[in-house]
Amino acid sequence: MNIAVLGAQWGDEGKGKIVDLLTPHFRLVARYQGGHNAGHTVYVEGRKFVLHLIPSGILHAGVRCLIGNGVVIDPEALFREIDELASLGIDVGDRLVISDKAHLILPYHRELDVLSEARRGERKIGTTSRGIGPAYEDKIGRRGIRVCDLVDTPELAEAVRENVHARNQIIRDTRMEWQAVYDQLLAHGDRMRRWTADVSLLLDEAVRRGDRVLIEGAQGTMLDIDHGTYPYVTSSNASIGGACTGLGLPPQAIHGVLGVAKAYLTRVGEGPLPTELHGAIGERLRETGQEYGASTGRPRRCGWFDAVAVRYAVRVNGINALALTKMDVLDGLPSVDICTGYRVDGRTLDALPADARTLAACTPIYETWPGWSTPTRGVTRFEDLPVEARRYIARLEEVTGVPMAVISTGSDRAETIIRRDTIAGRWFS
Ligand code: GDP
Numbered sequence: 570m571n572i573a574v575l576g577a578q579w580g581d582e583g584k585g586k587i588v589d590l591l592t593p594h595f596r597l598v599a600r601y602q603g604g605h606n607a608g609h610t611v612y613v614e615g616r617k618f619v620l621h622l623i624p625s626g627i628l629h630a631g632v633r634c635l636i637g638n639g640v641v642i643d644p645e646a647l648f649r650e651i652d653e654l655a656s657l658g659i660d661v662g663d664r665l666v667i668s669d670k671a672h673l674i675l676p677y678h679r680e681l682d683v684l685s686e687a688r689r690g691e692r693k694i695g696t697t698s699r700g701i702g703p704a705y706e707d708k709i710g711r712r713g714i715r716v717c718d719l720v721d722t723p724e725l726a727e728a729v730r731e732n733v734h735a736r737n738q739i740i741r742d743t744r745m746e747w748q749a750v751y752d753q754l755l756a757h758g759d760r761m762r763r764w765t766a767d768v769s770l771l772l773d774e775a776v777r778r779g780d781r782v783l784i785e786g787a788q789g790t791m792l793d794i795d796h797g798t799y800p801y802v803t804s805s806n807a808s809i810g811g812a813c814t815g816l817g818l819p820p821q822a823i824h825g826v827l828g829v830a831k832a833y834l835t836r837v838g839e840g841p842l843p844t845e846l847h848g849a850i851g852e853r854l855r856e857t858g859q860e861y862g863a864s865t866g867r868p869r870r871c872g873w874f875d876a877v878a879v880r881y882a883v884r885v886n887g888i889n890a891l892a893l894t895k896m897d898v899l900d901g902l903p904s905v906d907i908c909t910g911y912r913v914d915g916r917t918l919d920a921l922p923a924d925a926r927t928l929a930a931c932t933p934i935y936e937t938w939p940g941w942s943t944p945t946r947g948v949t950r951f952e953d954l955p956v957e958a959r960r961y962i963a964r965l966e967e968v969t970g971v972p973m974a975v976i977s978t979g980s981d982r983a984e985t986i987i988r989r990d991t992i993a994g995r996w997f998s
Contacts, residue, residue, distance in 0.1 A: 639815020
């Protein structure tokens with residue numbers, strides 16, 4: 570069984586913890602899109618790890634971690650992460666594999682990212698300014714430089730010269746010398762070579778051998794370049810299609826999809842968010858849930874669970890079951906709301922509109938459910954949850970159309986309910 574785990578909301582759903590829980594049952598973990606803008610936080614025996622690029626499977630001895638062609642790699646960020654892991658006593662050794670087809674984030678992509686956000690002014694996207702968008706632009710513009718290109722050849726020299734020249738046309742106040750970029754790239758290539766391979770081929774061999782593959786998404790469906798709330802999205806396909814293209818893996822090799830959703834929702838950056846809470850409850854969710862970006866420290870916008878968005882994610886990704894995270898953050902609230910539809914221009918919508926303008930005009934249709942005063946924090950058995958929390962979860966299952974196979978009741982691995990009677994329960998054993 571090869572399983573994909575991906576975000577069913579706007580990212581930061583707590584995928585890191587769920588992937589970490591599943592990993593012992595898999596031989597390989599493969600990441601298919603995004604860059605070092607993702608930030609997976611995992612706690613192991615009280616120690617905190619934040620991984621941006623390398624799959625969190627690296628924390629498990631014997632698990633191979635693959636970075637697919639759909640990921641964009643900043644070599645310096647990658648090396649920083651490898652060195653940081655080494656300082657924590659984790660040697661990536663030969664367990665790390667980087668696709669030879671992955672595109673690189675070059676030194677000037679970051680500057681271009683900052684510049685393009687500044688030019689948008691009021692219409693800014695709220696990117697992490699790490700050069701990820703510009704690197705994907707170069708990929709689609711067929712100007713990109715890939716891991717396999719990092720050898721001393723006239724072709725690479727020409728590509729770097731052209732790209733740096735184009736950068737110097739845009740950013741005129743500081744000039745960049747192509748030769749310095751070229752030399753640096755070759756040095757990066759030398760260090761990266763031991764980890765470089767054909768990820769698609771390696772996966773094919775693993776699948777044929779029967780080694781289980783865990784496929785890991787970054788960000789979330791609502792941030793997908795095609796299916797998210799465009800233009801307030803990331804530059805890659807965070808949804809399931811990205812797993813096939815970003816790894817060179819056929820759809821038949823993916824046997825199940827586990828979506829991850831918070832028991833409420835958050836988003837970082839700009840863009841419409843119909844259930845956003847601006848008052849005291851939003852503030853409380855932010856503080857209790859520690860909703861500050863793992864990569865940037867930016868406060869996240871918080872709101873009630875939006876079943877329209879999650880239902881959409883279920884459809885687009887073929888999600889079989891959900892992992893519901895941060896249930897404990899709702900502890901002690903007098904009541905909890907669920908958005909089951911939107912109202913706009915006198916009409917009722919139960920599906921997500923295509924354009925951000927219409928979504929911004931939508932008013933949520935809420936159901937209000939009683940809260941629970943007994944904490945769910947740390948509960949490990951479904952039947953030990955307060956009855957109101959169980960009712961809330963049951964209603965979420967109805968409005969999203971899929972079972973909640975996992976309920977996370979705290980940040981630690983142990984603070985988890987796994988419902989083995991659901992379709993996805995057996996993926997955890
Ligand atoms: P990801 O990008 O989807 O992996 O999400 P992040 O790692 O950015 O955010 C998840 C944060 O929530 C991390 O700090 C986790 O330790 C924490 N977390 C995950 N599940 C739970 C939970 O059930 N309860 C609480 N309180 N925190 C959780």
